[in-house]
Each structure stands twice: as C-alpha cells, then as structure tokens.
Amino acid sequence: MKNRLIEWIDERFPLSSFVKDNLTSYPTPRNLNYWWGFGFLAGFILVLQILTGIFLAMHYKADAGLAFESVQYIMREVNYGWLIRFLHSTGASAFFVVIYLHMARTLYYGSYRAPRELMWWSGQLLLLLIMAAAFMGYLLPWGQMSYWGAQVITNLFRATPFIGDQVVIWLRGDFSVGDATLTRFFALHYLVPFLITGFVVIHLIALHTVKSSNPSGFNLADKHNIPFHPYYTVKDLFGMAVFFILFCVVLFFYPYFFIEAENHIPADPMVTPSHIVPEWYFLPFYAILRAIPDFMGGVIAMLLSILVYGAMPYLDRSRFPGGARHRPFFRLMFYIFIIDVVVLGYVGAQPPGDTITVVGQVATFIYFSIFILLPFVSYFEDRWLIKRGLPLELQCLLDAKKCDLL
Amino acid sequence: MKEMIAKVITSIVVATACTVASFTAIAASPSPPLLDFTIDNSTAALQRGAELVQGKCLLCHDLKYVKYRHLADIGFTEAQLTLLRGESGLEDAVLSMMDSDARQEMLGMVPPDLTLITKARRGGERYIYSFLLGFAETAEGTATNRYFPGTRMSDPLGISYVTDEGERQVIYQQAADIVAFLSWAADPHATERKTIGYYVIAYLVLLTVLLYFMKRRIWRRLDDE
Amino acid sequence: MNDMTDESRKPGDPERREFLGKVTGAVAGAGVAAACWPFVRSMYPAADILEKGTSTIKLGNIAPGEMKTVAWQGKPVFVLHRTDEQAERMMHSEGGNKDPQSDEQRVQKPDWLVVVGLCTHLGCVPVRHSDGWSCPCHGSEFDNSGRVLKGPAPTNLMVPDYRFDDDDAIVIGEV
Numbered sequence: 014m015k016n017r018l019i020e021w022i023d024e025r026f027p028l029s030s031f032v033k034d035n036l037t038s039y040p041t042p043r044n045l046n047y048w049w050g051f052g053f054l055a056g057f058i059l060v061l062q063i064l065t066g067i068f069l070a071m072h073y074k075a076d077a078g079l080a081f082e083s084v085q086y087i088m089r090e091v092n093y094g095w096l097i098r099f100l101h102s103t104g105a106s107a108f109f110v111v112i113y114l115h116m117a118r119t120l121y122y123g124s125y126r127a128p129r130e131l132m133w134w135s136g137q138l139l140l141l142l143i144m145a146a147a148f149m150g151y152l153l154p155w156g157q158m159s160y161w162g163a164q165v166i167t168n169l170f171r172a173t174p175f176i177g178d179q180v181v182i183w184l185r186g187d188f189s190v191g192d193a194t195l196t197r198f199f200a201l202h203y204l205v206p207f208l209i210t211g212f213v214v215i216h217l218i219a220l221h222t223v224k225s226s227n228p229s230g231f232n233l234a235d236k237h238n239i240p241f242h243p244y245y246t247v248k249d250l251f252g253m254a255v256f257f258i259l260f261c262v263v264l265f266f267y268p269y270f271f272i273e274a275e276n277h278i279p280a281d282p283m284v285t286p287s288h289i290v291p292e293w294y295f296l297p298f299y300a301i302l303r304a305i306p307d308f309m310g311g312v313i314a315m316l317l318s319i320l321v322y323g324a325m326p327y328l329d330r331s332r333f334p335g336g337a338r339h340r341p342f343f344r345l346m347f348y349i350f351i352i353d354v355v356v357l358g359y360v361g362a363q364p365p366g367d368t369i370t371v372v373g374q375v376a377t378f379i380y381f382s383i384f385i386l387l388p389f390v391s392y393f394e395d396r397w398l399i400k401r402g403l404p405l406e407l408q409c410l411l412d413a414k415k416c417d418l419l
Numbered sequence: 420m421k422e423m424i425a426k427v428i429t430s431i432v433v434a435t436a437c438t439v440a441s442f443t444a445i446a447a448s449p450s451p452p453l454l455d456f457t458i459d460n461s462t463a464a465l466q467r468g469a470e471l472v473q474g475k476c477l478l479c480h481d482l483k484y485v486k487y488r489h490l491a492d493i494g495f496t497e498a499q500l501t502l503l504r505g506e507s508g509l510e511d512a513v514l515s516m517m518d519s520d521a522r523q524e525m526l527g528m529v530p531p532d533l534t535l536i537t538k539a540r541r542g543g544e545r546y547i548y549s550f551l552l553g554f555a556e557t558a559e560g561t562a563t564n565r566y567f568p569g570t571r572m573s574d575p576l577g578i579s580y581v582t583d584e585g586e587r588q589v590i591y592q593q594a595a596d597i598v599a600f601l602s603w604a605a606d607p608h609a610t611e612r613k614t615i616g617y618y619v620i621a622y623l624v625l626l627t628v629l630l631y632f633m634k635r636r637i638w639r640r641l642d643d644e
Numbered sequence: 645m646n647d648m649t650d651e652s653r654k655p656g657d658p659e660r661r662e663f664l665g666k667v668t669g670a671v672a673g674a675g676v677a678a679a680c681w682p683f684v685r686s687m688y689p690a691a692d693i694l695e696k697g698t699s700t701i702k703l704g705n706i707a708p709g710e711m712k713t714v715a716w717q718g719k720p721v722f723v724l725h726r727t728d729e730q731a732e733r734m735m736h737s738e739g740g741n742k743d744p745q746s747d748e749q750r751v752q753k754p755d756w757l758v759v760v761g762l763c764t765h766l767g768c769v770p771v772r773h774s775d776g777w778s779c780p781c782h783g784s785e786f787d788n789s790g791r792v793l794k795g796p797a798p799t800n801l802m803v804p805d806y807r808f809d810d811d812d813a814i815v816i817g818e819v
Contacts, residue, residue: 043641064683068683068686068687071686071687072686072690082484085484085534086690086692088608089484089489089607089608089691090690090691090692091686091690092682092685092686092688092690092691093682093683093685093686094686094690095608095612096612096615096682097682097683097686099612239641243637244637244638244641247630247633247634247637248634248638250630250672251627251630251631251633251634254623254626254627254630255627257623258620258623258624258627261616261619261620261623262616262620264616265612265613265615265616265617265619265620266613266616268612269538272538274538274539274540274541274543275539277535277538277539277605278531278535278539486692488691488692488695509695510692510695510696622671622675623675625671626668626671626672626675629664629667629668629671630668630672632664633664633665633668636664
C-alpha cells in the first residue's frame with residue numbers, strides 16, 4: 014500500500030529520487046569525524062528555536078507596557094510555559110556554541126577553500142542573520158539589559174556617514190528605544206528565522222554540489238565514499254544525543270546561567286544599569302568595538318571583525334589542502350586565534366578600565382594580524398614544507414605518480 | 420585531531436574560569452563577603468517566610484507577579500488563604516498595603532518589587548540574606564546597610580539594634596525563611612523543573628547508549644568489506 | 645533459516661542489528677512523543693483562565709420578572725427571575741417540537757432560569773421580551789424556559805452547569 018502511494022507520487026514529483034540522491038545514497042567521505050556533525054546539529058537547533066518561538070508567541074505580548082509581565086505570565090501560568098521559555102533562551106546560546114564550533118571546524122580543516130567558497134559565504138550570511146535574530150530577540154523580554162543593550166547597539170548606526178542620526182531614528186521608530194522598536198523587533202525576530210531556513214537550503218544545495226570536505230583535506234576518490242544513510246544518520250543522531258544531554262543539564266539545572274541579573278528588572282529608560290553587557294556570544298566583537306577609542310573607528314573595526322572571514326578563501330595561499338592537518342604554522346595560528354577570541358570575550362565582559370583596555374587593544378591587534386599575516390605565512394610555509402620534505406599525501410599533489418603509493 | 424580537542428577544551432576552561440572570576444570580582448568588590456547560608460525549601464519554611472513577608476515587607480513592597488492563588492502551592496489551605504488575603508481576591512496579586520502614589524509621597528520612591536529580587540541581584544539568595552542582616556546604625560544614628568550603604572530602607576528585622584543572642588538567632592531564622600519564600604516566589608516551578616530534569620537526563624543517557632551501539636554495529640559493516 | 649552458521653553470530657548480524665534498531669527506534673520515538681506533550685499542553689487554557697471558568701452572581705438584586713445578563717467564560721448568560729405566573733405556565737407547557745424537554749429538566753428551582761444567551765443556530769444574542777426571547781438574526785423564538793419554539797435554531801438554549809450558593813447566589817460553571 015505504502016509502495017503504491019510512493020509510486021503514485023514519484024510519477025508526479027521527484028520524491029524517491031530526491032531522497033535517494035540527497036539523503037540515503039548521498040556519497041559522503043568515510044573518514045568524517047564528529048566535528049562534521051555540528052552542521053546537522055545547527056539545523057536541529059534552528060528547528061527547536063522556531064518551534065519554541067512560535068509557542069512562546071502564542072502568549073507573549075509585544076507591547077512595552079505588557080512585555081515583561083507577559084513573560085512572567087508564561088513562566089507562571091501557561092502550562093509548561095517555563096519549559097518552553099527556557100528551551101528558547103538556552104537554545105539561543107546553544108545555537109551560538111554549535112555555530113562557533115562549526116566555524117572552527119571549517120577554519121581548522123580549510124573547508125572554506127575552493128570549490129567551497131559559496132558555502133563559506135552563505136554560512137557567513139547565515140551567521141549575520143542569526144546574530145540579527147538574537148539581537149532583536151534579546152529586546153523582547155523588555156528587561157533592563159534588553160533595553161539598554163538595544164539602546165547602545167542601535168546607537169552604533171550613528172556611524173553611518175552623513176545620515177547617521179536619521180538612520181538611528183528610523184531604525185528605532187522613535188527618538189530612543191521604545192514601544193515602536195519593540196513591536197518591529199518582534200515582527201522581524203519572527204521573520205528572520207524563516208530567511209535563515211531559506212539560506213540554509215541554499216547552503217545545503219551548495220554542499221551537495223561540491224560534497225563534504227574531510228579531515229585529510231584531499232578529494233578522496235569515489236571508492237572512499239559511503240552512503241549518508243545509515244552511516245551518518247546514525248552518527249549524527251548519536252552526536253546529537255550527547256549534545257542534548259549537556260543541553261538538558263543546562264536547561265533543567267542552570268537555566269538562569271545565561272540570563273543577566275539586570276534583566277529580571279523591567280526596563281527603565283531613566284536608569285542605566287551600572288554594567289551593560291551583551292550576551293556572551295557577542296562579547297568578542299563588543300571588545301573589538303570598545304578597543305578603538307574613535308567611535309567611527311570602533312564601529313568599522315567591529316564590522317570588519319565579522320566580515321573578514323569572507324576573505325579566507327583568498328587569504329590562505331597554500332597549495333596544500335586540509336588546513337591545519339598538514340601545516341604546523343597554520344595550526345599554530347589557529348590555536349592563537351582561538352585563545353585570542355576567548356581573551357577578547359573576557360575583555361568584552363569587563364567594565365572599562367586602563368589595564369583591560371590595553372589588553373583588549375592588544376588582542377584586537379592580534380586578531381586582525383592573524384588574517385593579515387595569513388597570506389605571507391601560508392606562502393612561506395609551503396616553501397618550508399617542500400624544503401623539509403613532504404609527507405606522501407602532499408607529494409601526491411605535486412607529482413601524480415606518487416599517488417599510486419598512497 | 421587530539422591536539423585540537425585538547426586546545427579547544429583548554430580554551431573553554433580558561434574562558435569559563437575568567438568569566439566566573441570576573442563575576443565574583445564584580446560581586447565582591449564594593450561589599451564585604453556575603454554570608455553563608457543554605458536554603459530550606461520545606462513547605463514549613465516557605466509558609467513562615469510568606470507570613471513574615473506579609474507582616475514586614477508588604478508595608479512598602481509589592482509582589483506583583485505572585486497571586487494569592489499561587490500560595491496554595493506552598494501548602495496554605497483555603498481558610499489560611501482567606502485570612503492572608505483579607506479584602507483581596509484569590510486572583511489578585513500580592514500587593515503592598517499602600518498604593519504606589521501613597522508610597523511615592525511618603526517614602527519619596529516606590530520600593531522595588533520583590534517577586535524576582537533573588538534573581539535580580541548579583542549574589543542572589545545569599546545577597547538578600549546578607550542584606551537583611553546587614554543593617555547597622557551609623558555614628559549619626561541613621562540606618563545604613565553594609566551591603567548597600569546608600570539604602571533608604573529601614574531595618575525590617577531589627578538586626579541593627581537587637582543585642583540579646585537568643586533574639587538574634589530568631590532574626591537569623593526569620594531572614595532565612597524570608598529568603599526561602601522569595602526564592603520560591605522568583606521561580607515557583609523550580610522543584611518541578613529539576614524533577615523532570617532528572618528523568619529527562621536519565622532517558623537521554625539510555626538513548627545515547629542505545630545509539631552508540633547502533634552506530635558501532637552499523638559502522639562495523641565497513642570493516643567487513 | 646538454515647544459514648545460521650557461526651558466521652552469522654558476529655556483531656553486525658542482521659537479526660541482532662534489527663532488534664537493536666527496533667529498540668532504539670522505539671525509545672527515540674517515545675522520547676519524541678513525550679517531548680511534544682508540553683507544547684500541546686501549553687495551548688490549553690492557562691491557570692488563570694481556568695480560574696475564570698466560574699462566575700458567581702448574587703441573586704438579591706434581580707426582581708421577579710427581571711433578567712440579568714452576566715459574563716461566563718466570555719459568553720453571555722441569561723439569569724431570569726421568573727414570576728410565579730411565568731413559572732406556572734412553563735411547567736405546564738410542552739415548549740417546541742424540535743427539542744422536546746420539560747421545564748423541570750431545565751431548572752433547579754422553578755423561579756430561576758439560567759441559560760447561555762447564545763442562539764443555538766449561529767450564535768447571535770437573542771433579545772428579551774416578556775414571553776421569552778427572539779433572535780434578531782434569523783427569527784428563532786425561545787420561551788421562558790429557553791426552549792426553541794420556531795425558527796432555524798435546532799436545539800433549546802443551553803443550560804450550563806450551575807449551583808446555588810445558599811439562596812442568594814449562584815455559581816455558574818460548577819455543579
């Protein structure tokens with residue numbers, strides 16, 4: 014019966030062939046490690062956020078006079094409202110953990126290189142969209158930190174040349190963050206995840222065109238591919254289950270960890286909190302913003318720090334694929350980069366002070382230096398590797414005869 | 420690969436340590452160290468706390484997100500609730516005896532709402548406990564608080580002038596009960612949340628183990644080739 | 645099944661794999677189903693709305709022959725204090741043919757009629773007159789027992805759960 018139904022559909026719609034080509038028989042390298050599971054995990058969290066977001070929206074009131082109270086209503090009166098709310102707030106942080114690990118994997122293994130540039134750029138766009146969604150979502154509880162975080166960040170648009178002040182007012186719908194801002198942020202916060210879904214589809218189409226990279230960096234011949242199902246369906250599900258345990262520990266036992274104390278106080282336009290901090294996932298970029306004393310300079314630096322990743326396919330001038338796998342200097346730069354981002358994150362959380370400002374400026378300098386130095390380091394590293402004597406896999410790239418020995 | 424894991428984990432550990440250090444630094448810098456105490460979550464403590472809050476705090480503070488109906492969840496009977504709520508209905512919020520305008524006039528401000536106070540202050544329950552016991556008299560004879568020197572609040576429990584040790588012990592207990600109740604008020608579903616959490620995580624561990632063996636079984640097919 | 649040689653007892657043996665697969669699938673499926681429950685439940689009326697499921701009305705203000713319309717669960721409810729004459733007439737009449745019911749079946753005390761004030765045709769609020777109600781939308785007629793006499797309404801006006809709280813109040817929504 015089921016087969017007849019599928020046959021009927023297949024005559025009219027490429028259901029079976031689509032599922033076969035893109036899921037069940039889709040060829041995947043057999044050596045993918047668990048770092049390749051974060052893309053799937055990100056997709057799962059997107060679905061979780063959309064689901065919990067819609068159910069929250071059934072009770073939330075996007076009005077400056079009602080918003081804070083409506084969140085309390087959800088927490089206290091709505092059946093399992095507290096659970097849906099915490100799923101959504103913990104899910105937002107989980108989303109960024111997964112995305113940052115996903116990006117780290119891509120940087121480490123050089124998966125941004127040709128022919129995967131469009132994947133990298135669509136990923137970049139997705140990151141920007143997620144950041145926008147998170148920023149707007151944070152205003153919705155209408156707590157002190159929500160309000161003042163939005164006030165500070167919308168203020169940054171003053172940096173727009175010539176029309177800066179007008180842009181800020183246009184963005185807010187009012188002279189300062191207010192009810193107009195809240196309502197439109199709610200509308201857009203509801204919309205953006207569906208834009209994200211659309212670009213995820215584009216991201217996946219690009220992926221299925223060039224196929225997955227793998228830890229060795231080489232384009233393994235077809236004999237090294239295995240069907241996605243059941244190998245990677247089960248592996249991804251296992252990885253997801255492990256992740257979900259950690260997620261649920263936070264969700265059920267430490268749900269307030271990511272909620273700033275100040276945000277339990279309703280927004281007061283007359284009183285600024287002593288210490289304005291964005292959510293943790295924005296901290297490194299916030300640190301870079303504050304590191305530059307000039308207002309315009311700070312905004313430009315912050316924007317560049319997010320956009321610079323787009324240049325990676327062209328900054329990395331090595332001929333050898335696989336990223337850090339075969340290249341010790343690239344690997345060292347990667348680790349320095351990770352530590353630097355963590356330091357920047359710490360700096361972003363501190364109140365302004367003399368020492369911390371210097372630390373932030375040094376860390377910012379290192380951050381951009383890594384990108385700027387990469388073309389030179391990668392070029393000279395290649396020459397250094399060849400002089401030292403290449404491992405067999407790399408020799409294969411330069412001399413096809415060596416590949417038979419592999 | 421292993422190095423990468425090691426480095427990433429080290430970084431995360433360093434980051435967490437820094438974050439925790441930074442928060443402790445911010446919490447501890449202007450005030451003396453917070454007093455130690457453990458929350459008593461029993462319904463007896465919560466009920467004592469509720470009655471104390473009603474007697475001593477509701478003069479000036481609201482608990483506007485708590486309704487009288489919710490107090491049934493900490494064990495109050497309908498009869499007890501009728502006494503507690505007086506003129507207010509079950510669906511009414513637990514509000515101060517004075518309305519906002521009267522407090523604005525009398526006190527010069529409307530004191531903060533207490534429903535979320537244990538979450539809204541760095542240090543949480545320990546801070547509120549320390550605050551209640553932190554009142555002292557200045558040399559000029561005015562009230563001040565070791566943890567919030569600029570406070571305009573007067574000493575609600577009497578810690579700043581009671582000298583008898585037995586009576587002071589009573590005050591410590593009162594402070595503990597009040598904080599227990601306020602902690603409940605800020606998060607009434609906490610117990611339910613943790614109970615469900617234990618079951619969910621137990622289930623997930625089971626599912627993870629099953630999926631692990633599934634994964635191994637399926638991947639062993641590759642070895643057969 | 646005579647292929648059961650030693651070989652097929654290896655891990656990866658299809659039968660054992662299938663069993664593990666079925667168990668894992670069942671456990672996963674149970675988890676997914678359980679995870680749906682809070683979402684479904686969250687759409688059910690919240691605690692405060694359930695509290696508003698009852699309305700208490702004092703009867704002392706309603707003179708004989710008078711009707712009060714009160715709100716219950718967002719709907720209008722007609723509380724009619726019937727005169728002795730009205731009650732007598734209703735007790736002895738059979739009402740309409742569409743939905744035969746005796747007056748006794750529809751009241752707890754003969755001088756009080758409590759019915760939901762929505763026409764059972766398409767939900768308009770009928771208009772009061774001395775012998776009952778007329779619905780302005782499509783012309784249905786109801787008597788002083790709320791029974792449909794004529795018009796497109798298929799059933800009598802609904803009698804909600806209610807109880808008397810002593811003699812001077814009724815609680816609608818409770819038995």
